[in-house]
Amino acid sequence: MDNATEVNTSQLAYGPTEWDDYDVPPLTTGLSNEKMTMWAFLGSDCLLFAALISTYLLLRNRVGPDTDGSTAAELFDIPFTSVSSFVLLMSSLTMVLAVTSIGRGEIERCKMWLLTTATLGAVFIAGQVYEFTGFYREGLGFTTNISSSAFFTLTGFHGVHVSLGIIMLVTLWSLISRGNIGAERAETVEIIGLYWHFVDIVWIVIFAVVYLIP
């Protein structure tokens, strides 16, 4: 009982602290919120592509009762796709070079690597469009059979991811050019780089599992 009377009523449970110079205290883990967001999103995207890839694998040989319909796999042009895969793989290198150059404050070099990355991505997309048109000419459209629907959906989803990446890279390039983003925001480049590399590793899986494994 006596203890209780000694408590000063004006005393708050949580009064001023050493953290009050901040509008919020430092982040719990010391890690950037934005980067954590990107990693969480990429973890989520793993499930998206896993669902699409397994759907394709389950359906890839289903051509329907019409026996002269072909699967997408029968039309693959492996040398051609190898080249475009290689292009996408190298775009990961140019992306990482963009990140390191802005980390050193070399704005112009970063811009150059960003544009190179976007261009390589665009080359990959162009290759995909060329491949799809070729399939279509061979009579394999999106609605031809189950196999073709699954193939175009999987690679199309990946293509949309790459295209979004290109748009982000070009936007980033223009923001840097206009001075809206400088060397102190190198992390923005790194985060978009994470997305770009993810798109690349998804293609590493698709290239091996969909194209190369017979």
Place this chain on the structure above:
Amino acid sequence: MAITEEPPLILELESGETKPSTGAFARPTYAKGWRAWVFTVDHKKIGIMYGAVAMFWFLWGGIEALLIRTQLLTPNGTVLTAEQYNQIFTMHGTTMVFLVIMPLAAAFANYIVPLQIGARDVAFPRMNALGLWIFVFGGIFLNLSWFLGGGPDGGWFAYAPNTSVTFSPGAGMDFYAMGLQIAGIASLVGAINLIVTIINMRAPGMTLLRMPVFTWMILVVQFLLLFALPVITVALVLLSLDRTFDANFFNVGMGADPLLWQHLFWIFGHPEVYILILPSFGIVSETLPVFSRKPLFGYSVIVISGAAIGFMGWGVWAHHMFVSGLGPVSVAAFSATTMFIAVPTGVKILNWIATMWGGKITFTVPMMFSISLVSMFTIGGLSGVMHSVAPADTQQTDTYFIVAHFHYVLFGGALMGLFAGMYYWWPKAFGYKLNETLGKWHFWIVLVGFNLTFGPMHILGLQGMARRHSRYGPEDGFDFWNLMVSIGAFVILIGMIIFAINIVKTWLGYKAGTIEQSPADPWDGRTLEWSIPSPTPEHNFDYVPVVTDLDDFWHKKYQKDENGKLRKVADGNAIAQLGDQHPHLPSPSYWPIVLASGLPLIALGLIYTLWLTGIGLLVLVAAIYGWSLEPHTDPDVGHGHGDDHDDHDEPDGDHSENLIDSPKDESTEEAPVG
């Protein structure tokens, strides 16, 4: 300076002059009126809006339920045609799952989690608003189908190929597929935001194992959402492609496998049931200790079993498909995993009972709802274990026994917990308690109505009455129990009307001054949200709490004396913060609602005419650029955000006389924590 959002995309030029937003509007500054709500990025307003919108859909889904029960009141009911019945039961399920329980949980997550971890807002306030508005537009979009040719009619699980154009030619299933994709984006945005908030925005000293259980369960739920939503997205995209662009994923004529949809749907669908129930588990893990005046029994066990449920929930989905021709090995495997998952759930139940055991229980309304969760969920859980036994499940599948089971876990479990949360946190959100007497009427009538509605469904199911049938014959012998079930449904309605009356009456009373302002700590609570005034000030915390214990605020109030006995050393209301500081907060923003409005346009365009999609995309792109070029905060706004909170009573002074109560009998009940 908006502290919690990403740093600005450099609006200061090298010369030092500030460029006003690059071609975008300045940020809105409304502090009052509807615009203060529509453009808000405040997690508390967003939480309240989630709750309000969810209650609207709850009314809507309830009306659908009553239509179903009116149709089944008598044999050969004529209220609805078979087509209408299909649409109504589909939308009842879809509405209750996606538009009621999930957003109600989101409401609590948004409102309470930042308070429990001692943060001033979530990690990304604008993304938070974006999630809310996408959800709002998604719900409206889904229900537009009623006016555009009829609702979805394939069940909330939408089994393809039954939902392909051949068997469901109306636009209803298109609205379902697109609407749930939109709602899924909303949940994904919210999930990532809350994950980052909980991992990264905790008050100094709040380690993971000092986090309140509610926050823990919300964290688990957000991870489930993060990983489950992409799977349903893929399933819905495939269905949309089939229906809109003539793809062949579910075209059996082409050799499709009908099991594909079922697998994809239930890989999402089973984590989804934990997404629905775990927030309520978190809520009762807060209320039971407070109203038993004992610490939670086995905090770390509850946390670990919650996380274990989260993981194991990924390995049981095929128990929804036991009669679909999976093959005996699959059935046996998933039957075993399903039996295992009952273990962590049972551990939780035992922990709650042990928490109440020997406690000094006060039967407030939130406590009564919490106890009803423990008991009603146990009934639903037991019938769930029955379903894990595949031979029994084969008999029960597609009968009312299943309907009884999942209503006991979702209504008796999830919804009861959410009502407990509403009564518990109402004073924190609005500044006054809901009326306890009306609340008790609400509770008892709902509890009786609930058991009258769903209890007899067990019997009907075992008698062989099939789900999803729009009528039964007089010779089937189902009349009596169906009559009881329908009466029960209307009893629930009466209970809910009392709840609505309670809300309106206490609100009017509070406005008129006849209902007193709630103090900061009306329940003698244990967690940080009770250390700040009610209603919560706009900036939440005057000073960042520094945490040294689990249930830290409780340890500020109760400490051991020299004999090792726990004594009350301070009154929560007296030592609560005053809400009189005005730290800088993020400004409101136009862009979340604009961005969200693009999505239903895109979806409508995909169903009807592609130019609408174009407009929607333009809105989307414009909003994204507006968003990223938006100035970080309005430079003219100083500290004006706390202004509309000046009217709450300062708790100091009035409560000093309460300080000297150190009731021995109470404090001896309290076992030391940690």
Place this chain on the structure above:
Amino acid sequence: MNVITDSHVEGTVEHEDHGLSDLGYIKIALLLAVLTAIEVLTYFVDFGVLEVPSLLILMVVKFQIVISYFMHLKFDSKIFSYLFITGLVLAVVVFAAMATSLVFWTDPAGCDAGRFC
């Protein structure tokens, strides 16, 4: 969990040791190019029974290299790894289980409803 609790200090030194030099990244890219070349080789040369396993191993190795070096997981906080790897492992395990159930555990002779398959 300790990583999270103790890292107020850690965070401040986070940017010190961040990845490789440009030359290091170029070497990594060359390695990836070589691995890709081996992958493509399987199309032209018959690897027999080794073809599928070697392709899968090469795929995993390439995947691993890109996430550890290009995406900095090797140098960055473990929390990022946990977030991503959890999704990845769930994805692989769940869909492997789904495919197993759909492909290997079905009864090809058809179903006898009396035996609830």
